[in-house]
Amino acid sequence: MAHEDRYGLPLSTASDAAASAYREGVDLMLAGWTGTAETLERAIAADPDFALPHIARARVHAFYQQGDLARQKAARARELVAKRGTERERSHVETLALAIEGRLPEAIAATLKHVEAWPRDAVVLSLPLGAFGLFAFSGMADHDRARHELCERVARHYGEDWWFLTMSGWAMTENGDVARGRGITERGFALRRQNAHAAHAVLHAMFEDGSIEAADRLVDEWIPTYDRAGLLHGHIRWHQALGALEHGDAPRALAIYADVLQPSATQAPPLNVITDGASLLWRLSSYGHAVPKALWLDGDAAAQKLFPKSSLPFADVHMALFAAATQNRDALATRLAVIEQRVAEDKLPAGPVVPAICRALAAFADEDYAACVRTLAPVLADVVRIGGSHAQRELIEDTFIVALMRGGELPRARSMLDARLHRRPSLRDTRWQAALA
Known part of the structure; x- marks a missing residue:
C-alpha cells in the first residue's frame, strides 16, 4: 500500500516506519512541539533515501540558525528527490531549500506556484505564514493582508484542520479582524492542545483585544504542558x-x-x-x-x-x-x-x-x-x-x-x-x- 502524509499526499518511501515517523515529525513541527528533530531523524534512519525528512530536518536546523547543517541537509534532499521523488516532492524540496538559503523572492515565487498546484502541502504553505515567515520578512508593507488572503484562497482544502485553523485565524487577527480570528484560532487550539503555535496565536488575539487577565491565565494553565x-x-x-x-x-x-x-x-x-x-x-x-x-x-x-x-x-x-x-x-x-x-x-x-x-x-x-x-x-x-x-x-x-x-x-x-x-x-x-x- 502506498504511503501518504496526513494531508493525503503520496510519500516516496516503502518503509512503514519512515512514513509514520515523517508524519509525526511534520505534525510536531507544525505544532512547534518538542521532539520534532528526533522524530525526523527516526524517519531518516528508517529510510535514508527518503528526501522529505531530510528537508524537514533542514528547516528545523534553520529555525535555530544552524545554517551550515541546514544547507547540507537541503543539498542532500535535493540529491535524493532527484533520484526518487514525485513532481510534488521535487517542488516541495526545492521550495524549502530556497527558503533555507535565504533566497526570499525566489522562495516566495516557488511557494505560491507550489501551493497553487498542491494546496494541501501544509509544510510549504507554512513558509509564508506567521510573524517570522517569508511574507513578513519580505519587506512587503501589506504582508498581514497577504497572509490572510493566501489562507482564504486555500481554506476550502483544509476544513477543520487544527494546524490550518491556527494559522489562518492568526492571519485574520493580524489583518485586523480580531474577534473572528480569535474564534478560529481557538477552534484549532481545541482540536490539538499540544500546539504551541495555537497557544501563541490565541495570545496575539488576546493582546489585540485587551484580554490581559485571560491571557495570563491561559499561560499559567497551559505552559506546564510545554517543555522549556x-x-x-x-x-x-x-x-x-x-x-x-x-x-x-x-x-x-x-x-x-x-x-x-x-x-x-x-x-x-x-x-x-x-x-x-x-x-x-x-x-x-x-x-x-x-x-x-x-x-x-x-x-x-x-x-x-x-x-x-x-x-x-x-x-x-x-x-x-x-x-x-x-x-x-x-x-x-x-x-x-x-x-x-x-x-x-x-x-x-x-x-x-x-x-x-x-x-x-x-x-x-x-x-x-x-x-x-x-x-x-x-x-x-x-x-x-x-x-x-x-x-x-x-x-x-x-x-x-x-x-x-x-x-x-x-x-x-x-x-x-x-x-x-x-x-x-x-x-x-x-x-x-x-x-x-
Missing part, C-alpha cells in the same frame, strides 16, 4: 511579561526575563533570544522602570555573538535596541553603515525605515527626544515592513509616544493613544495613565 526546550516556550512567557507590564508589575516582568528569556536561561532560537530579550528590557526602561545595566550588557554580548553582522531588518532593529541601551556606538555605526549601503543599492526590500528606526532608537537612548520624534515621524507608517507581529512592532510606536511625552508634546501623545484605542476599543493601555495624568 520548546520552540516558543520563552516567547509565550514573553507575552505574559507584556501583560505584567500592562499592570505596571515590573518585578514580575523581570522575573520572567530571568527565568526564561535572559541568554543564560533561554533555550529559544537565536532570533527569539535577541528580539524577546531586547524588546522586553527596552519596554521596561521606556515605561520608567529600572533595568539593571548588567542585564543589558549581558544581553548585548550574547546578541553580538548570535548576530555579528547585519542580516534581517527585524534582527537589526533589535540589535539597535541593545546598542542604544548600552551606548555601544561603534557597533551601531558599523551596522548602520552596512544597512544604509544596502538601502542605497536597493538591496534591502524593507527600505529606509530600517536605518531610520535604528537612528531614532539611538537618539531616544541619548535622551534627544526631539531627534527621535523627528526621525521616526516620517516612517511610522512603514514600520510594518520590518516584519514581526503587531505586538512586536508596537514597541516602535511606544518609543515614539514616550519620546513625545518626554519632549513635552503631550497633546500629540494623547492623540496617538486615542487613535490606538479607537482601533482596539477594549484595550486599556494602563501603562500610560500616570504619564498622561
Whole structure:
C-alpha cells in the first residue's frame, strides 16, 4: 500500500516506519512541539533515501540558525528527490531549500506556484505564514493582508484542520479582524492542545483585544504542558511579561526575563533570544522602570555573538535596541553603515525605515527626544515592513509616544493613544495613565 502524509499526499518511501515517523515529525513541527528533530531523524534512519525528512530536518536546523547543517541537509534532499521523488516532492524540496538559503523572492515565487498546484502541502504553505515567515520578512508593507488572503484562497482544502485553523485565524487577527480570528484560532487550539503555535496565536488575539487577565491565565494553565526546550516556550512567557507590564508589575516582568528569556536561561532560537530579550528590557526602561545595566550588557554580548553582522531588518532593529541601551556606538555605526549601503543599492526590500528606526532608537537612548520624534515621524507608517507581529512592532510606536511625552508634546501623545484605542476599543493601555495624568 502506498504511503501518504496526513494531508493525503503520496510519500516516496516503502518503509512503514519512515512514513509514520515523517508524519509525526511534520505534525510536531507544525505544532512547534518538542521532539520534532528526533522524530525526523527516526524517519531518516528508517529510510535514508527518503528526501522529505531530510528537508524537514533542514528547516528545523534553520529555525535555530544552524545554517551550515541546514544547507547540507537541503543539498542532500535535493540529491535524493532527484533520484526518487514525485513532481510534488521535487517542488516541495526545492521550495524549502530556497527558503533555507535565504533566497526570499525566489522562495516566495516557488511557494505560491507550489501551493497553487498542491494546496494541501501544509509544510510549504507554512513558509509564508506567521510573524517570522517569508511574507513578513519580505519587506512587503501589506504582508498581514497577504497572509490572510493566501489562507482564504486555500481554506476550502483544509476544513477543520487544527494546524490550518491556527494559522489562518492568526492571519485574520493580524489583518485586523480580531474577534473572528480569535474564534478560529481557538477552534484549532481545541482540536490539538499540544500546539504551541495555537497557544501563541490565541495570545496575539488576546493582546489585540485587551484580554490581559485571560491571557495570563491561559499561560499559567497551559505552559506546564510545554517543555522549556520548546520552540516558543520563552516567547509565550514573553507575552505574559507584556501583560505584567500592562499592570505596571515590573518585578514580575523581570522575573520572567530571568527565568526564561535572559541568554543564560533561554533555550529559544537565536532570533527569539535577541528580539524577546531586547524588546522586553527596552519596554521596561521606556515605561520608567529600572533595568539593571548588567542585564543589558549581558544581553548585548550574547546578541553580538548570535548576530555579528547585519542580516534581517527585524534582527537589526533589535540589535539597535541593545546598542542604544548600552551606548555601544561603534557597533551601531558599523551596522548602520552596512544597512544604509544596502538601502542605497536597493538591496534591502524593507527600505529606509530600517536605518531610520535604528537612528531614532539611538537618539531616544541619548535622551534627544526631539531627534527621535523627528526621525521616526516620517516612517511610522512603514514600520510594518520590518516584519514581526503587531505586538512586536508596537514597541516602535511606544518609543515614539514616550519620546513625545518626554519632549513635552503631550497633546500629540494623547492623540496617538486615542487613535490606538479607537482601533482596539477594549484595550486599556494602563501603562500610560500616570504619564498622561
